[in-house]
Amino acid sequence: MDLNYFRLIDRILDLNMVEKTITVEAQVPTENTIFEGHFPGYPIMPGVLLIESMAQTSGWLLVALLNFERMPFLAAVKEAKMRGFVTPGELLTVEASLVHEGSGYAITEAKVKVAGKLRSNATLTFSHIPFPNPDLRGHMDAVAKRIGFPQQALQP
Amino acid sequence: MSSTFDQVATIIAETCDIPRDTITPDSHAIDDLGIDSLDFLDIAFAIDKAFGIKLPLEKWTQEVNDGKATTEQYFVLKNLCARIDELVAAKGAGA
Numbered sequence: 001m002d003l004n005y006f007r008l009i010d011r012i013l014d015l016n017m018v019e020k021t022i023t024v025e026a027q028v029p030t031e032n033t034i035f036e037g038h039f040p041g042y043p044i045m046p047g048v049l050l051i052e053s054m055a056q057t058s059g060w061l062l063v064a065l066l067n068f069e070r071m072p073f074l075a076a077v078k079e080a081k082m083r084g085f086v087t088p089g090e091l092l093t094v095e096a097s098l099v100h101e102g103s104g105y106a107i108t109e110a111k112v113k114v115a116g117k118l119r120s121n122a123t124l125t126f127s128h129i130p131f132p133n134p135d136l137r138g139h140m141d142a143v144a145k146r147i148g149f150p151q152q153a154l155q156p
Numbered sequence: 157m158s159s160t161f162d163q164v165a166t167i168i169a170e171t172c173d174i175p176r177d178t179i180t181p182d183s184h185a186i187d188d189l190g191i192d193s194l195d196f197l198d199i200a201f202a203i204d205k206a207f208g209i210k211l212p213l214e215k216w217t218q219e220v221n222d223g224k225a226t227t228e229q230y231f232v233l234k235n236l237c238a239r240i241d242e243l244v245a246a247k248g249a250g251a
Contacts, residue, residue, distance in 0.1 A: 075194060102204055104214040105197045125197055 003032050008053040011148045013093070015064055020098035022061040024147070026053055030089045045086040050120040051077055054110035058096040058124050060149065062106050063140065065098065067155055071136060072126040075105065080122035090114050104128060160207075160237040167202045168233075171195070181234035186227060209243040 001008050014023040028045055035043035055074045062072040086092065096110040105127050112120040131137040144151075158166075161181055168185070169176040172195050185191045191199065200211050219225035229235055 075197060100201055100204065102200055103210055103212050107201060
């Protein structure tokens with residue numbers, strides 16, 4: 001993770017275009033000013049960042065399903081549950097699956113696990129639009145390469 | 157079996173916490189019921205699921221923005237229900 005640049009996904013472990021699921025890995029850093037504030041003497045990952053990790057994971061699934069032609073944006077968070085603390089240095093596995101693909105919107109369910117145990121889950125709504133400019137498209141391309149996005153999954 | 161309007165009105169009442177008796181076929185979802193675009197995604201999801209269709213929200217929004225349609229054509233409930241019935245019929249014909 002690079003918390004300072006809000007990049008919470010390290011690499012895609014699995015992307016299944018038929019099942020419409022994705023699994024990613026994310027290493028929580030051992031040190032960051034976020035932990036110095038949240039909280040001194042008891043550092044834990046903020047719940048909103050666990051939600052963001054689920055949103056980014058879901059977002060990559062949607063980018064794939066939308067053939068890298070549209071950009072998803074988080075629109076709603078429902079039933080988000082923080083079931084256990086996540087602490088600096090832990091390795092997260094984040095899973096997401098598509099619940100519904102509508103016109104210009106999509107709904108996913110996502111889970112954060114540590115060593116196979118559920119720590120957080122949520123139902124997320126995204127709106128998606130064609131990439132608004134080439135810079136954003138280029139940025140997403142660069143991040144896709146870094147996290148091992150399977151380009152072969154895309155339709156030519 | 158309840159009508160399309162009854163189902164849609166129930167969805168709107170439950171999704172947006174709007175009193176059911178204020179929802180009529182002539183109600184405009186946005187102007188009368190105060191439903192915003194984000195709430196409408198929730199309603200669209202519930203309608204998509206309930207009727208097994210995909211409301212073409214993007215197409216409708218584009219047509220309104222281009223001046224080719226009015227919001228009344230799609231968001232007055234009796235018109236929305238007519239669109240839903242057309243989509244259900246088209247799905248049945250294509251099956």
